[in-house]
Amino acid sequence: MLILGLESTCDETSAAVVKDGTVILSNIVASSASMHQKYGGIVPEVAAREQIKVIIPTIEESLRAAGIKSQDLDAIAIAYGPGLIGSLLIGTETAKALALAWNKPLIGVNHLIGHIYANWLAPVGISNFKFQISNSPKFPLIALLVSGGHTDLIYMKGHGNFKWLGGTRDDSVGEAFDKVARVLGLKYPGGPEIERLAISHQRLEVSKFKFPRPMAGSGDFDFSFSGLKTAVVNLVNPYTTTLSPSRKRGSGFSTESRITINRAEVAYDFQEAVCDVLIKKTFAAAEKFGVKTVIVGGGVSANTRLRERFNNVENTKKICVLFPQKNLSTDNGAMIAAAAFFNQDFVDPLKLRADPNLYFDFTETVDS
Numbered sequence: 488m489l490i491l492g493l494e495s496t497c498d499e500t501s502a503a504v505v506k507d508g509t510v511i512l513s514n515i516v517a518s519s520a521s522m523h524q525k526y527g528g529i530v531p532e533v534a535a536r537e538q539i540k541v542i543i544p545t546i547e548e549s550l551r552a553a554g555i556k557s558q559d560l561d562a563i564a565i566a567y568g569p570g571l572i573g574s575l576l577i578g579t580e581t582a583k584a585l586a587l588a589w590n591k592p593l594i595g596v597n598h599l600i601g602h603i604y605a606n607w608l609a610p611v612g613i614s615n616f617k618f619q620i621s622n623s624p625k626f627p628l629i630a631l632l633v634s635g636g637h638t639d640l641i642y643m644k645g646h647g648n649f650k651w652l653g654g655t656r657d658d659s660v661g662e663a664f665d666k667v668a669r670v671l672g673l674k675y676p677g678g679p680e681i682e683r684l685a686i687s688h689q690r691l692e693v694s695k696f697k698f699p700r701p702m703a704g705s706g707d708f709d710f711s712f713s714g715l716k717t718a719v720v721n722l723v724n725p726y727t728t729t730l731s732p733s734r735k736r737g738s739g740f741s742t743e744s745r746i747t748i749n750r751a752e753v754a755y756d757f758q759e760a761v762c763d764v765l766i767k768k769t770f771a772a773a774e775k776f777g778v779k780t781v782i783v784g785g786g787v788s789a790n791t792r793l794r795e796r797f798n799n800v801e802n803t804k805k806i807c808v809l810f811p812q813k814n815l816s817t818d819n820g821a822m823i824a825a826a827a828f829f830n831q832d833f834v835d836p837l838k839l840r841a842d843p844n845l846y847f848d849f850t851e852t853v854d855s
């Protein structure tokens with residue numbers, strides 16, 4: 488089954504052709520991230536205008552790169568939420584129009600579930616079906632979703648069987664990365680910048696910053712990252728702190744009692760605090776539900792240190808931990824096509840509406 492997956496929930500516009508939910512024939516991603524850099528975050532109006540400009544060329548390119556024509560498609564899948572309303576409207580209305588014009592079934596996908604399904608995608612060029620089956624995640628499993636807007640733990644017993652266990656009560660991990668990067672004078676998006684800076688830090692002694700690990704011992708599956716973010720913001724106070732190696736913040740003020748802190752050390756310690764919390768909660772969920780597989784998805788799952796730390800636990804606890812390929816951790820159309828294939832929630836193109844607040848279904852209860 489060939490599905491055209493469309494993703495336009497935020498600042499990426501992506502179209503992908505995926506076979507049977509696992510084999511990527513093409514995955515074209517256009518991003519307006521660089522246009523938002525001077526504002527230090529996404530400007531929704533700018534993102535939506537860019538979506539309009541690039542969505543049709545992106546779809547055309549995805550068909551060309553896959554070597555197929557629109558007639559060859561079996562269905563069109565669209566991420567209809569959550570996200571920015573302007574960006575979502577461009578994608579959903581385009582998908583609806585194409586479904587009607589090409590006479591193809593339309594499948595609505597929750598963007599968050601798309602991130603989870605990035606773990607079912609085989610690398611481009613690998614079309615050995617046996618290889619994919621043996622490497623696809625085994626149920627039951629725990630999925631950790633760490634994106635720019637969300638941090639959630641989900642228990643999955645099978646395809647389409649999602650039970651939400653908990654989520655952040657305030658900021659998402661991605662937001663914390665982006666804000667911390669900003670106070671350290673790094674550009675948007677902050678996650679990859681923090682990662683790069685942290686790598687440059689040679690840890691020689693125990694952390695002197697002692698950042699909090701919020702809710703690590705709360706006994707539930709909820710998260711909180713605003714306290715950790717604020718701890719860094721308060722430390723990097725421009726009136727009392729000089730950053731080294733120097734970068735904007737901290738310069739320009741001169742007080743007698745300024746302290747000098749190393750930006751790379753802050754980045755490193757912040758990242759460790761995040762990893763500690765995510766690991767503790769995720770493996771506690773794996774233990775409680777007796778699962779042997781953990782999958783991670785969302786933009787923050789591109790983080791190398793997070794991957795390393797999770798893989799270390801994998802070795803000690805004998806739980807299989809899977810991450811998507813790095814380029815499939817952040818927003819892309821292929822993950823939307825994968826989620827569509829395994830869930831096949833067909834919708835009437837005349838009825839589908841973009842839903843900026845779409846989330847998980849809380850009505851289901853966890854029965855084990």
Ligand code: KG4
Pocket residue numbers: 497602633634635636637660661662664665676677678679682785786787788789790791816817818
């Ligand atoms: O999933 P995503 O691409 O978009 C949303 O659905 O929100 O996630 C974007 C988030 C941003 O906060 C970005 O800073 C973060 O993912 N991110 C990373 C890395 N790459 C992207 N965070 C940490 N390390 C990375 N390497």
Ligand code: ZN
Pocket residue numbers: 598602634635785786817818
């Ligand atoms: Zn996303």
